[in-house]
Amino acid sequence: MRSAYGVETVRAAERELMARLPEGALMQRAAAGLAAACAELLGRVYGARVVLLVGSGDNGGDALYAGARLARRGAGVTAVLLAPDRTHAGGLAALRRAGGSVAPGRRDDAGQGPADLAAAERVILAADLVVDGIVGIGGKGGLRPDAAALAEVTAASRAAVVAVDLPSGVEADTGEVRGAAVRADLTVTFGTHKPGLLIDPAREYAGSVRLIDIGLSMPDEAELEALQHADVAALLPVPRAESDKYRRGVVGIAAGSARYPGAAVLAVAGALRGGAGAVRYVGPAGDAVIARFPETLVSSGSPERAGRVQAWVVGPGAGDDAEAVAAVLRADVPVLVDADGLRLADRDLVRARRAPTLLTPHAGEAAALLGVSRDEVEGARLHSVRELAGRYGATVLLKGSTTLVASAAGGVVRVNPTGTSWLATAGSGDVLSGLTGSLLAAGLGALDAGSAGAYLHGLAGRFAADGAPMGAHDVAEEIRSAWRDVVG
Numbered sequence: 001m002r003s004a005y006g007v008e009t010v011r012a013a014e015r016e017l018m019a020r021l022p023e024g025a026l027m028q029r030a031a032a033g034l035a036a037a038c039a040e041l042l043g044r045v046y047g048a049r050v051v052l053l054v055g056s057g058d059n060g061g062d063a064l065y066a067g068a069r070l071a072r073r074g075a076g077v078t079a080v081l082l083a084p085d086r087t088h089a090g091g092l093a094a095l096r097r098a099g100g101s102v103a104p105g106r107r108d109d110a111g112q113g114p115a116d117l118a119a120a121e122r123v124i125l126a127a128d129l130v131v132d133g134i135v136g137i138g139g140k141g142g143l144r145p146d147a148a149a150l151a152e153v154t155a156a157s158r159a160a161v162v163a164v165d166l167p168s169g170v171e172a173d174t175g176e177v178r179g180a181a182v183r184a185d186l187t188v189t190f191g192t193h194k195p196g197l198l199i200d201p202a203r204e205y206a207g208s209v210r211l212i213d214i215g216l217s218m219p220d221e222a223e224l225e226a227l228q229h230a231d232v233a234a235l236l237p238v239p240r241a242e243s244d245k246y247r248r249g250v251v252g253i254a255a256g257s258a259r260y261p262g263a264a265v266l267a268v269a270g271a272l273r274g275g276a277g278a279v280r281y282v283g284p285a286g287d288a289v290i291a292r293f294p295e296t297l298v299s300s301g302s303p304e305r306a307g308r309v310q311a312w313v314v315g316p317g318a319g320d321d322a323e324a325v326a327a328v329l330r331a332d333v334p335v336l337v338d339a340d341g342l343r344l345a346d347r348d349l350v351r352a353r354r355a356p357t358l359l360t361p362h363a364g365e366a367a368a369l370l371g372v373s374r375d376e377v378e379g380a381r382l383h384s385v386r387e388l389a390g391r392y393g394a395t396v397l398l399k400g401s402t403t404l405v406a407s408a409a410g411g412v413v414r415v416n417p418t419g420t421s422w423l424a425t426a427g428s429g430d431v432l433s434g435l436t437g438s439l440l441a442a443g444l445g446a447l448d449a450g451s452a453g454a455y456l457h458g459l460a461g462r463f464a465a466d467g468a469p470m471g472a473h474d475v476a477e478e479i480r481s482a483w484r485d486v487v488g
């Protein structure tokens with residue numbers, strides 16, 4: 001499990017540890033890890049041109065001490081100071097002792113003022129490596145104009161960029177990005193991941209992320225967690241000697257329409273690979289389903305008369321069949337609502353349900369349910385998924401470049417670490433809904449089914465794409481390889 005904690009929790013852990021350590025010890029641990037990561041990225045430290053972007057807090061202090069270490073190994077290190085009079089004094093002295101220099105300040109202040117942007121631009125454009133120590137977990141709001149200008153110049157440079165703790169300008173707790181932010185190739189983060197490093201859009205700014213253990217001890221329950229192979233393997237159902245198809249769980253798929261029969265086929269394709277012992281299909285696309293998957297138990301008419309199931313999936317390609325959605329929501333078994341079903345589901349009916357409900361909107365569907373724009377949802381995924389879960393009293397899986405799963409009761413939110421943007425292809429969400437519904441039928445809770453389903457789906461997507469375009473049916477084909485990879 002990979003866990004992430006918000007700023008308040010990090011600060012508390014930091015205070016607790018600092019009280020037991022000599023002053024400055026934590027910053028030295030951070031700087032040592034940072035310098036080692038920079039050296040690795042550079043390959044050759046001796047003679048490398050390194051520029052430190054230094055804000056007025058401890059994030060800048062980390063950059064200065066790391067810069068001093070690189071300077072001692074022969075790098076040419078120049079610090080660009082955003083606020084010279086409030087720069088971390090110990091860090092600056094260490095850099096100077098190691099032979100590092102400071103870029104000229106503004107002339108109107110006799111060279112003592114904040115970095116002269118033209119001078120800063122010259123050194124940044126000539127650098128091999130830029131270390132972003134503008135701001136870390138102490139950041140508030142979007143970057144201020146001087147800091148934003150440095151982020152923009154850095155983006156124009158060909159230097160490798162290493163962010164200290166977080167890319168400056170991203171929100172540590174939410175992954176939101178307001179205005180300019182530094183785009184890093186590598187982020188070296190201290191003590192624990194922060195939620196923003198795992199959630200887009202901030203995640204994209206972070207590049208790859210390296211965690212440096214500085215000895216912080218964090219509480220058991222994280223704010224955000226990402227399952228890994230072993231966690232998913234422990235959740236996946238395995239038939240026992242005494243299992244039969246009914247004991248393994250039957251999943252019902254109420255999906256597809258005369259206009260969109262393919263959605264039914266794809267949802268069934270996912271469901272057949274998700275661990276349920278049987279798949280029932282009910283709806284107008286029975287012929288298409290049976291032609292492709294003869295093992296499916298097909299019926300038409302109302303879901304209420306389709307026979308017993310342990311979980312329902314309703315909505316993919318369903319058109320305007322509001323009655324089917326309502327019938328499924330009245331069933332006292334877990335229900336996954338996707339696509340058209342989300343538009344047709346009555347919120348009060350969802351809230352009144354006693355069995356688990358899992359809603360699986362993409363950003364556009366979530367935006368419609370919340371009455372905001374799609375951009376607002378994509379810019380604030382964590383807030384959006386929590387808000388929807390609260391409003392509907394349901395577990396919500398928000399799809400997209402970062403998939404998040406949140407429970408109605410709050411608590412930890414799961415972020416999916418697998419996936420690929422090749423999954424942005426028509427019908428791949430239908431496969432996910434069938435797969436995840438199958439996991440619900442096999443007995444997983446809504447949070448676990450959602451996160452294990454997204455994990456397998458993301459992995460299957462990577463296998464199917466393997467660097468080339470694919471169709472949604474290819475994703476369904478690869479679920480079995482993904483499953484084997486996870487449990488193997």
Ligand SMILES: NC(=O)C1=CN([C@@H]2O[C@H](COP(=O)(O)OP(=O)(O)OC[C@H]3O[C@@H](n4cnc5c(N)ncnc54)[C@H](OP(=O)(O)O)[C@@H]3O)[C@@H](O)[C@H]2O)[C@@H](O)CC1
Pocket residue numbers: 010011013014026027030055056057058059060061062134135136137138139140141142143144147164165166190191214216
């Ligand atoms: N946690 C740990 O265990 C450890 C933490 N460590 C390190 O400490 C870092 C936290 O340091 P921190 O608390 O000094 O805050 P930090 O991130 O430097 O930012 C504060 C400065 O930024 C400024 N500023 C704020 N918003 C801004 C904006 N929008 N745009 C521009 N500027 C803005 C703000 O200015 P002010 O508001 O004061 O004018 C203030 O000067 C942490 O990320 C990690 O790197 C490690 O050393 C060791 C272990």
Ligand SMILES: Nc1ncnc2c1ncn2[C@@H]1O[C@H](COP(=O)(O)OP(=O)(O)O)[C@@H](O)[C@H]1O
Pocket residue numbers: 339362399400401402403419420421422423424425426427428429430431432457
């Ligand atoms: N940029 C992306 N990166 C990773 N995964 C993505 C991206 N865009 C979409 N996906 C995934 O692809 C699937 C698309 O589902 P959905 O939007 O419902 O499509 P459809 O309705 O065509 O089936 C979801 O699992 C989603 O998380």
Ligand SMILES: [K+]
Pocket residue numbers: 059132133134135136163164165166167168
């Ligand atoms: K930073």
